[in-house]
Amino acid sequence: MKSESSHTLRKPICLSVVIGLCLCARGALRSQPNISNDGEIQAKAAESVKRVRMEEMTWPDIKSAIEQGYRTVVIAIGSTEQHGPHLPTMTDSRIGDELAHRVAIKLGHTLQARTIPVGCSRHHLAFPGTLSLRDETLKMISLDYIDSLIRSGFKRIVFLPLHGGNFPIVQQTLKEVQTAHPGIEIIGVTDVTKLLDCLSAGSAEFGITANESGSHAGESETSIMMALEKDLVIKERFAPGYVDLTGEKEFKTMREQGIQALTKNGVLGDPRKASADKGEIYLDRLTEFLIQEIKQQSH
Numbered sequence: 001m002k003s004e005s006s007h008t009l010r011k012p013i014c015l016s017v018v019i020g021l022c023l024c025a026r027g028a029l030r031s032q033p034n035i036s037n038d039g040e041i042q043a044k045a046a047e048s049v050k051r052v053r054m055e056e057m058t059w060p061d062i063k064s065a066i067e068q069g070y071r072t073v074v075i076a077i078g079s080t081e082q083h084g085p086h087l088p089t090m091t092d093s094r095i096g097d098e099l100a101h102r103v104a105i106k107l108g109h110t111l112q113a114r115t116i117p118v119g120c121s122r123h124h125l126a127f128p129g130t131l132s133l134r135d136e137t138l139k140m141i142s143l144d145y146i147d148s149l150i151r152s153g154f155k156r157i158v159f160l161p162l163h164g165g166n167f168p169i170v171q172q173t174l175k176e177v178q179t180a181h182p183g184i185e186i187i188g189v190t191d192v193t194k195l196l197d198c199l200s201a202g203s204a205e206f207g208i209t210a211n212e213s214g215s216h217a218g219e220s221e222t223s224i225m226m227a228l229e230k231d232l233v234i235k236e237r238f239a240p241g242y243v244d245l246t247g248e249k250e251f252k253t254m255r256e257q258g259i260q261a262l263t264k265n266g267v268l269g270d271p272r273k274a275s276a277d278k279g280e281i282y283l284d285r286l287t288e289f290l291i292q293e294i295k296q297q298s299h
């Protein structure tokens with residue numbers, strides 16, 4: 001996860017977590033029969049909510065959950081981009097999806113909408129396999145998610161843009177859109193500095209420096225992937241990347257020239273001390289951090 005924030009960060013981040021847009025005509029949606037009166041289908045809907053990932057649920061079960069008070073929905077925005085020679089390109093999306101799922105369960109009365117799997121990753125395009133959206137595309141996708149989720153009946157929509165390149169555009173989009181929907185809470189955990197502090201605090205407890213922990217495919221992100229997808233992590237290729245301090249000068253270089261100007265293997269940090277056990281602890285800390293941020297921002 002890498003940040004393009006203007007802050008001077010002690011540690012760059014990529015915790016770093018699109019969609020085939022379904023172009024449904026609004027007219028077609030409005031012409032559908034009133035589904036709320038279909039007693040037979042309603043009777044078949046599960047009485048208790050057993051799952052929170054909506055892509056694993058049917059519409060009657062989603063409707064039933066919303067009527068039972070599941071009025072909050074969380075959405076992770078990830079990325080599909082190079083993560084060094086040892087981690088898969090889905091790293092941010094996989095981590096984001098996991099965190100959104102844990103947040104939905106722990107927050108309670110919350111469902112999870114499908115994770116947006118591609119983000120803004122221009123600075124990684126020199127590495128094969130990276131997919132990148134334009135800022136405007138991510139903005140439009142976010143707006144279409146919001147429109148769809150409001151139609152479903154959600155009252156609180158929470159975005160988790162867990163890839164650094166996504167933070168600025170999500171922050172700006174949510175600010176713009178909130179005024180158009182005064183009856184809906186639209187929240188984004190978009191303070192990348194706080195997120196980095198959360199990870200740094202965890203690394204320090206393990207005796208790992210912030211530079212080793214890194215912001216992109218370093219120790220922390222690699223540990224999390226070892227906990228989630230151990231078969232996709234290639235330990236034989238663990239090697240340090242850029243491990244010096246990263247400040248505004250370095251971020252400017254990455255924005256203008258791409259991340260390869262700083263690191264030839266695509267890593268910011270050093271994955272060699274990574275372990276699945278540490279990954280679980282990072283996941284717990286991040287889940288708690290995200291829940292606290294959501295609660296603080298809620299009315």
Ligand SMILES: [Zn+2]
Nearest residue numbers: 001014015016
């Ligand atoms: Zn990442």
